[in-house]
Amino acid sequence: MFSRSIPGKLRKIVGRDAVLDRPADLMLYEYDGSLARGAPQYVVFPQSTEQVSELVKFAAREGLSIVPRGAGTGLSGGSIARNGGIVLAFARMNRILEIDVPNLRATVQPGVVNLELSNALAPHGFYFAPDPSSQKACTIGGNVAENSGGPHTLAYGVTVNHVTGLEVVLPDGRIAQLGGNAGSAAGYDLTGFFVGSEGTLGIATAITVKITRLPESVATLLAIYDNVQNAAESVVALTSAGITPAAIEMLDGWTLRAVEASVHAGYPLDSAAVLLIEVEGLREMVEEHAEAIQALCRKSGAREVRVARDETERQLLWKGRKTAFGAIGRISHSYYVQDGVIPRTRIPETLAKIEEIGRKYSLTIGNIFHAGDGNLHPLILFDSRDADQTQRTLDAGREILEFCISVGGSITGEHGVGMEKQDLMCSLFTDSEREIMLRLRQCFNPNSLLNPEKMLPSPRLCREAVSPGHASLG
Amino acid sequence: MSSTTATRNAIASRFEGLLGSACVVSEPASLERYAIEGSVPGAVLLPEDAEQIASALRIAGEERWPVVPFGGGTHQHIGRVAEDADVVLSTERMNTIAAYDPGDLTIALAAGATVAQARAACAQHRQLLPIEAGAGSTIGGAMAVAATGPLQCAFGGIREFCIGVTFVTGDGLPGRGGGRVVKNVAGYDLMKLMIGSHGSLGVITSANFKLFPMPPVTATFLCEFDSAAALFRFRDSLVKSPMSPLCAEVISPAAAEYLKESEPRDPDSWSPNGALAPQTPWLLALRFAASDRVLARLRHDLASFTSQEIRAHDENRFWGAVSQLEKHVLARHPNAMFFQVSLPISESAAMIEAAEASATNFNFVAGVVGRATVGSFTVVFLPLAIDPPAVTQFAGAASDFRSRLSRAASAVVVRCPREAKHHFDIWGSTPTDIELMRKIKRALDPYSILNRGRFFVE
Ligand SMILES: Cc1cc2nc3c(=O)[nH]c(=O)nc-3n(C[C@H](O)[C@H](O)[C@H](O)COP(=O)(O)OP(=O)(O)OC[C@H]3O[C@@H](n4cnc5c(N)ncnc54)[C@H](O)[C@@H]3O)c2cc1C
Ligand SMILES: Cc1cc2nc3c(=O)[nH]c(=O)nc-3n(C[C@H](O)[C@H](O)[C@H](O)COP(=O)(O)OP(=O)(O)OC[C@H]3O[C@@H](n4cnc5c(N)ncnc54)[C@H](O)[C@@H]3O)c2cc1C
Numbered sequence: 001m002f003s004r005s006i007p008g009k010l011r012k013i014v015g016r017d018a019v020l021d022r023p024a025d026l027m028l029y030e031y032d033g034s035l036a037r038g039a040p041q042y043v044v045f046p047q048s049t050e051q052v053s054e055l056v057k058f059a060a061r062e063g064l065s066i067v068p069r070g071a072g073t074g075l076s077g078g079s080i081a082r083n084g085g086i087v088l089a090f091a092r093m094n095r096i097l098e099i100d101v102p103n104l105r106a107t108v109q110p111g112v113v114n115l116e117l118s119n120a121l122a123p124h125g126f127y128f129a130p131d132p133s134s135q136k137a138c139t140i141g142g143n144v145a146e147n148s149g150g151p152h153t154l155a156y157g158v159t160v161n162h163v164t165g166l167e168v169v170l171p172d173g174r175i176a177q178l179g180g181n182a183g184s185a186a187g188y189d190l191t192g193f194f195v196g197s198e199g200t201l202g203i204a205t206a207i208t209v210k211i212t213r214l215p216e217s218v219a220t221l222l223a224i225y226d227n228v229q230n231a232a233e234s235v236v237a238l239t240s241a242g243i244t245p246a247a248i249e250m251l252d253g254w255t256l257r258a259v260e261a262s263v264h265a266g267y268p269l270d271s272a273a274v275l276l277i278e279v280e281g282l283r284e285m286v287e288e289h290a291e292a293i294q295a296l297c298r299k300s301g302a303r304e305v306r307v308a309r310d311e312t313e314r315q316l317l318w319k320g321r322k323t324a325f326g327a328i329g330r331i332s333h334s335y336y337v338q339d340g341v342i343p344r345t346r347i348p349e350t351l352a353k354i355e356e357i358g359r360k361y362s363l364t365i366g367n368i369f370h371a372g373d374g375n376l377h378p379l380i381l382f383d384s385r386d387a388d389q390t391q392r393t394l395d396a397g398r399e400i401l402e403f404c405i406s407v408g409g410s411i412t413g414e415h416g417v418g419m420e421k422q423d424l425m426c427s428l429f430t431d432s433e434r435e436i437m438l439r440l441r442q443c444f445n446p447n448s449l450l451n452p453e454k455m456l457p458s459p460r461l462c463r464e465a466v467s468p469g470h471a472s473l474g
Numbered sequence: 475m476s477s478t479t480a481t482r483n484a485i486a487s488r489f490e491g492l493l494g495s496a497c498v499v500s501e502p503a504s505l506e507r508y509a510i511e512g513s514v515p516g517a518v519l520l521p522e523d524a525e526q527i528a529s530a531l532r533i534a535g536e537e538r539w540p541v542v543p544f545g546g547g548t549h550q551h552i553g554r555v556a557e558d559a560d561v562v563l564s565t566e567r568m569n570t571i572a573a574y575d576p577g578d579l580t581i582a583l584a585a586g587a588t589v590a591q592a593r594a595a596c597a598q599h600r601q602l603l604p605i606e607a608g609a610g611s612t613i614g615g616a617m618a619v620a621a622t623g624p625l626q627c628a629f630g631g632i633r634e635f636c637i638g639v640t641f642v643t644g645d646g647l648p649g650r651g652g653g654r655v656v657k658n659v660a661g662y663d664l665m666k667l668m669i670g671s672h673g674s675l676g677v678i679t680s681a682n683f684k685l686f687p688m689p690p691v692t693a694t695f696l697c698e699f700d701s702a703a704a705l706f707r708f709r710d711s712l713v714k715s716p717m718s719p720l721c722a723e724v725i726s727p728a729a730a731e732y733l734k735e736s737e738p739r740d741p742d743s744w745s746p747n748g749a750l751a752p753q754t755p756w757l758l759a760l761r762f763a764a765s766d767r768v769l770a771r772l773r774h775d776l777a778s779f780t781s782q783e784i785r786a787h788d789e790n791r792f793w794g795a796v797s798q799l800e801k802h803v804l805a806r807h808p809n810a811m812f813f814q815v816s817l818p819i820s821e822s823a824a825m826i827e828a829a830e831a832s833a834t835n836f837n838f839v840a841g842v843v844g845r846a847t848v849g850s851f852t853v854v855f856l857p858l859a860i861d862p863p864a865v866t867q868f869a870g871a872a873s874d875f876r877s878r879l880s881r882a883a884s885a886v887v888v889r890c891p892r893e894a895k896h897h898f899d900i901w902g903s904t905p906t907d908i909e910l911m912r913k914i915k916r917a918l919d920p921y922s923i924l925n926r927g928r929f930f931v932e
Contacts (some may be wrong), residue, residue: 103818176907192666216716242687343576413657443913
């Protein structure tokens with residue numbers, strides 16, 4: 001029946017058609033959305049929690065590492081098999097296990113695609129609030145691992161604010177429950193601790209999330225600026241005026257022109273920046289807030305504020321935002337996305353700094369970001385076939401993130417550290433802070449067979465911490 | 475009394491050498507204030523910064539001296555009976571607002587700053603830190619017990635808006651999670667681990683929060699129902715409606731007695747065969763942030779349920795009374811038993827039925843307040859004055875109540891007479907994996923000195 005080879009034994013656990021081991025088939029799994037690469041030895045598609053547990057035990061016996069993978073849209077190399085081993089791909093664990101409207105919960109397998117959950121909830125009048133721009137492809141398992149956000153994070157919070165319970169398989173194969181469907185549970189909040197752990201603590205095999213009621217009314221506004229600084233100042237003005245829109249997204253002139261070239265979202269080509277602002281809730285409240293926002297944006301220098309007249313116009317404005325990375329992919333051979341976070345009061349000076357860095361390294365940098373949260377996504381365009389340009393890109397990216405750290409910010413707001421920003425963890429956290437994180441990882445994943453060499457840098461890497469100018473892909 | 479005078483002096487002098495005598499309290503008279511459920515500690519340390527905490531913990535670890543982190547001392551009774559504390563580590567000198575950036579809506583606070591002090595600073599800029607805790611409570615204490623209140627309905631618990639934390643582990647390592655920005659996924663989320671850890675994993679030294687605009691105007695609709703079941707049926711339609719209340723607080727008839735300014739009609743004024751004010755309704759208090767236009771809409775939508783709409787002074791007085799409920803109950807019933815119950819919201823009515831049945835069986839009367847749309851409740855068992863329950867009846871009542879709840883629910887006893895704690899586990903059950911919790915406790919407190927014996931996993 002099954003051979004004694006490793007693929008044979010894997011097939012015995014998950015079935016004949018659920019293991020890939022031919023180099024041509026594996027190639028697709030060498031990538032995610034980042035610049036990192038790494039070839040797995042096997043890709044396996046488990047169909048149940050029990051199979052995951054068996055696979056993990058098998059891998060431990062064979063000394064093979066395991067890397068969980070959702071849709072592979074991650075932007076920090078999280079699902080890359082850095083040193084071979086088995087990729088556990090969740091494409092076939094994609095069932096919605098329960099929709100529990102009375103308790104405002106849904107329980108899903110990790111491979112359920114983010115938008116599919118919202119689509120399934122829509123007939124009940126609900127949706128899943130975290131809405132990464134990749135939501136048509138990315139999985140809830142990946143969202144949990146990265147603690148993903150999205151444009152509407154500003155009002156509704158990131159993934160961790162919406163997860164109440166997890167079933168996880170630990171690297172020794174044990175199946176453990178964390179939290180449940182109540183809002184909280186006695187004991188440590190291991191659910192909250194697990195979310196955002198980038199697949200380094202355990203494998204999520206069932207996820208219980210809060211579901212959110214669809215709003216009664218939505219207004220989407222497009223504020224148009226002749227000057228990026230004014231757009232940035234509008235964000236500060238809105239924040240301090242005490243208006244919390246559901247979303248405030250910014251695209252700078254370069255980026256919005258790139259977007260317009262591929263989708264006609266209606267962003268004016270001659271503008272220097274636009275803010276895409278959305279308010280949701282009771283009809284009366286939405287109308288009042290939309291008026292207040294228009295006034296505030298004008299006061300801080302918007303040359304025009306448009307309000308989407310209908311759902312089609314609204315969808316079009318969002319389409320521009322949500323497909324922006326793709327649009328840029330079409331005009332540049334490669335691009336490198338940063339994910340720095342800064343206090344919202346520092347947006348104007350940070351944008352000026354990014355422009356300066358672009359000039360310094362002779363690179364084009366577009367800006368598109370979750371402005372309401374201070375979460376920047378500078379996109380550095382380059383040609384990965386050009387070694388010199390690639391190095392300049394990495395150096396520029398690093399300089400941007402170091403600037404974010406210097407103004408009290410962080411190196412990643414939602415994309416994760418992965419294998420891409422490990423060296424920056426050395427400057428963000430002290431030795432003792434990292435030592436504590438390492439101890440905690442060991443409680444779950446003692447031999448680091450699960451997603452090895454991710455997120456936490458080895459003490460050796462930090463000792464050798466490269467000086468600026470020597471950034472690498474880790 | 476925990477320590478003899480001789481060991482007390484030894485402990486005190488060890489720390490005086492380290493921190494200076496100004497940071498060590500050892501006179502018996504001054505130590506009384508820091509008693510943990512009646513047990514006076516060996517010495518009290520008043521460190522000024524995280525470094526002093528780290529060096530103190532390293533010594534305590536070496537000596538295996540149990541340490542109790544101490545904030546305002548308002549809720550040191552939560553937990554199992556503590557092993558006698560040799561050392562109390564008080565954060566009272568670490569009480570500054572380290573940074574407040576109103577433009578960014580974020581604040582950084584030292585652990586010993588009081589919740590009231592922080593909220594007052596935010597209020598000056600018309601901003602809100604939605605932590606609800608009694609007078610004297612500190613930020614560190616509120617984090618450690620994961621304090622919640624009516625605002626949880628709109629803002630969630632502390633875990634939803636705490637963006638950074640620093641702490642020192644049991645073996646004296648300074649740790650940090652998060653930072654000062656509102657969105658951040660660099661490194662493990664140690665805020666989640668510290669919040670609700672009841673001082674068992676580390677001494678919290680500071681915490682950062684995102685803030686919210688203070689709603690300029692609010693109004694509260696008091697909705698009355700004949701029964702808990704009717705109230706929760708209405709709640710089921712509320713959570714599907716477009717309304718987003720700031721608070722949706724259930725107040726049971728027995729609990730409502732303690733919100734009034736007059737003497738409560740409670741078990742103490744009971745006649746053995748009289749019922750407790752049968753005509754008193756179940757109350758759902760809905761508070762909204764609302765302009766006049768929005769208010770008009772809400773008034774229309776809620777018309778058939780509302781008995782009264784209160785605003786301004788009356789509204790503030792009402793919510794003030796709700797926050798003082800525990801105090802008012804304790805003033806008359808120092809032996810009352812309080813549960814913190816968390817459950818899937820569809821189980822709310824059944825939980826209340828269970829509380830009433832168990833209470834009656836064991837000579838108590840049950841009162842309930844809590845967040846109707848969240849499933850987080852405070853249940854109080856008021857002992858009957860005419861036939862007060864014995865300590866074993868506290869244990870019996872708690873076990874009986876828990877046995878009637880589903881496995882998804884937890885019911886932690888956050889207050890009961892100390893002697894009763896010997897007869898049952900105040901923590902009850904949890905869905906969360908105990909083995910992992912134990913490993914984490916050992917990893918961050920290897921000598922098991924922090925709040926020894928008090929938390930879940932020992
Ligand atoms: C065009 C584009 C736009 C994007 N926009 C956003 C955005 O707006 N906001 C945002 O936050 N992110 C965004 N991302 C990043 C990415 O989509 C998210 O990080 C997403 O959550 C990854 O999901 P995935 O299923 O693709 O996971 P993968 O990339 O496959 O994996 C990500 C990580 O999750 C781990 N993992 C996967 N499944 C499990 C599991 N079951 N248990 C444990 N660990 C697991 C992997 O090991 C890996 O470390 C974007 C990406 C692209 C390409
Ligand atoms: C679920 C719940 C709901 C509550 N709701 C309300 C309410 O609605 N209204 C109200 O007035 N009160 C409420 N309380 C009580 C209130 O929140 C507490 O009084 C307060 O937060 C404790 O603060 P404290 O500074 O007095 O801490 P203490 O009483 O000194 O300590 C309490 C616990 O926290 C630990 N601790 C204290 N400081 C630290 C630190 N820096 N690091 C680590 N551990 C520390 C202690 O060791 C102890 O275990 C509630 C409590 C709970 C558990």
